[in-house]
Amino acid sequence: MALLDMKDVRGGYGDADILHGVSMTVGEREIVVIVGPNGAGKSTAMKSVFGLLAIRGGHIVFDGEDITAWAPDRIVQRGICYVPQVDNVFREMTVHENFEMGAFLRRGDLSAAYDRVYGLFPDLKAKRKNLAGDLSGGQRQMVAMGRALMLDPKLLLLDEPTAGLSPKYMEQIFQITRDVRDAGVSILLVEQHAKQALAFCDRGYVLATGANRHEGTGQALLADREVAEMFLGG
Amino acid sequence: MSFLEFLNFHLVPGIVLGSVYAVGAIGITLVFGILRFAHFAHGDMATLGAFIALALVTAGLTPWAALPVAMAAVAVVAIVVDKLFYDYLKARPKIMTVMASLGVALMLRAVVQVVFGVDPRTYATGIVRPDDYFGILLRDRELYTLAAVVLIVVGLTLFLRHSRWGKAMRAMSDNPDLARLSGVDNRKVTMLTWAIVGALCAASGFMLGINNELQSMMGWQVLLPMFAAAILGGVGRVEGAVLGGLIVGVAEEMSIFILPAQYKAATAFVLLLLILLVRPRGLLNGKVL
Numbered sequence: 001m002a003l004l005d006m007k008d009v010r011g012g013y014g015d016a017d018i019l020h021g022v023s024m025t026v027g028e029r030e031i032v033v034i035v036g037p038n039g040a041g042k043s044t045a046m047k048s049v050f051g052l053l054a055i056r057g058g059h060i061v062f063d064g065e066d067i068t069a070w071a072p073d074r075i076v077q078r079g080i081c082y083v084p085q086v087d088n089v090f091r092e093m094t095v096h097e098n099f100e101m102g103a104f105l106r107r108g109d110l111s112a113a114y115d116r117v118y119g120l121f122p123d124l125k126a127k128r129k130n131l132a133g134d135l136s137g138g139q140r141q142m143v144a145m146g147r148a149l150m151l152d153p154k155l156l157l158l159d160e161p162t163a164g165l166s167p168k169y170m171e172q173i174f175q176i177t178r179d180v181r182d183a184g185v186s187i188l189l190v191e192q193h194a195k196q197a198l199a200f201c202d203r204g205y206v207l208a209t210g211a212n213r214h215e216g217t218g219q220a221l222l223a224d225r226e227v228a229e230m231f232l233g234g
Numbered sequence: 235m236s237f238l239e240f241l242n243f244h245l246v247p248g249i250v251l252g253s254v255y256a257v258g259a260i261g262i263t264l265v266f267g268i269l270r271f272a273h274f275a276h277g278d279m280a281t282l283g284a285f286i287a288l289a290l291v292t293a294g295l296t297p298w299a300a301l302p303v304a305m306a307a308v309a310v311v312a313i314v315v316d317k318l319f320y321d322y323l324k325a326r327p328k329i330m331t332v333m334a335s336l337g338v339a340l341m342l343r344a345v346v347q348v349v350f351g352v353d354p355r356t357y358a359t360g361i362v363r364p365d366d367y368f369g370i371l372l373r374d375r376e377l378y379t380l381a382a383v384v385l386i387v388v389g390l391t392l393f394l395r396h397s398r399w400g401k402a403m404r405a406m407s408d409n410p411d412l413a414r415l416s417g418v419d420n421r422k423v424t425m426l427t428w429a430i431v432g433a434l435c436a437a438s439g440f441m442l443g444i445n446n447e448l449q450s451m452m453g454w455q456v457l458l459p460m461f462a463a464a465i466l467g468g469v470g471r472v473e474g475a476v477l478g479g480l481i482v483g484v485a486e487e488m489s490i491f492i493l494p495a496q497y498k499a500a501t502a503f504v505l506l507l508l509i510l511l512v513r514p515r516g517l518l519n520g521k522v523l
Contacts, residue, residue: 090408101405105417
């Protein structure tokens with residue numbers, strides 16, 4: 001059974017629906033990417049998992065439990081962490097303090113969790129006392145992911161982690177995403193860079209106007225002519 | 235004028251006044267940074283604290299023993315005021331909370347005036363001669379004021395830097411959405427902030443009172459210099475508020491070199507205008523709200 005199972009989810013932020021029936025699954029240790037044109041509801045679909053919008057239809061089942069319309073803080077405790085696209089670090093706090101805030105809900109010994117994030121992001125070890133706001137865009141993205149990993153989630157939601165980053169950092173973030181997956185975390189991410197993202201993910205969903213359009217493995221979607229015309233300039 | 239005269243008649247009083255402003259400005263900057271509004275009842279909460287301490291002194295406590303009790307009492311008052319008034323408005327535009335705090339200021343002042351009257355009062359009567367410390371003249375109350383301010387600033391800094399809830403307060407000030415995503419309980423941080431702010435109000439009111447006299451308008455009159463200090467230092471920056479407080483206090487005491495003494499109060503206003511024109515984020519790069 002899939003770790004996350006979304007079925008025919010409808011809803012939006014206000015009264016108008018943005019999602020008109022989105023279904024997707026994320027399996028254990030799987031990287032799933034959501035791509036689609038602007039305004040397709042990619043980020044919205046991901047936020048619906050995290051309880052950030054009003055859901056008016058469908059179900060979201062996580063790890064065998066129906067979490068539809070749960071509040072975000074409850075979802076966090078259940079094992080899903082979310083990394084927003086912008087403003088995703090505490091700029092005036094140090095790298096280490098950012099990780100500490102990520103583990104705010106966790107009591108007891110955190111040394112294993114620190115070892116894990118510093119192991120995943122060795123660059124940050126030397127910068128642990130620097131303010132997160134002073135780091136480069138790529139490193140800030142690592143801090144944001146590290147913060148979310150401190151709670152030891154089963155599923156990590158990443159909202160456009162490579163937005164605004166140089167190609168070099170984009171590769172690095174994708175590599176880190178794979179490392180995180182290899183550490184046993186499933187990942188659902190939204191990507192603007194469709195071609196690169198489909199090439200690196202396990203499976204992908206193409207959304208358009210708030211509904212599923214295509215799905216399949218990354219390679220299959222890349223090979224699909226209609227998908228190619230949609231994004232890759234034919 | 236000799237250097238010692240300058241020191242004793244201008245600089246030392248300026249530093250004492252400035253450190254009192256600093257304690258008030260820290261509270262203002264915390265409310266600004268964490269709860270994101272300008273708290274106009276700050277001065278009158280300070281007045282209330284000063285008069286609660288007076289009631290305790292009348293009941294037999296020494297002034298400095300009354301201070302911690304008054305701080306605790308105003309901490310409770312601040313939490314209650316938040317629950318009664320500000321909490322209702324938290325989903326509305328912030329300007330409504332600002333206006334509500336103006337109403338709270340009038341209410342608190344009215345309570346002080348009804349209970350204690352409108353005549354000036356003092357904690358202790360009689361003239362205190364200053365002691366001579368290598369040429370620097372300091373009264374005990376001034377020395378204790380400086381020591382208490384240092385204690386408060388160091389204690390608060392350590393709390394914000396190292397404790398779990400202090401970090402939660404900083405996180406809330408830094409990025410409220412992310413703090414909530416991390417599981418920080420907004421209501422607990424709000425309550426804690428008001429407790430600290432209330433205690434700081436009482437301390438600043440008490441120190442104003444013990445270095446001068448108590449009157450029901452005293453808090454309202456220092457609201458402008460305290461806001462000037464908070465903005466000068468950079469909104470949301472505790473160390474900025476201390477720096478700003480000292481600058482405003484010293485500048486007020488120095489202003490008599492160029493301004494008639496009755497215009498002393500305008501100094502803070504001029505400083506506020508200047509910093510907003512030249513460096514609106516404040517000396518230590520605070521928030522823009």
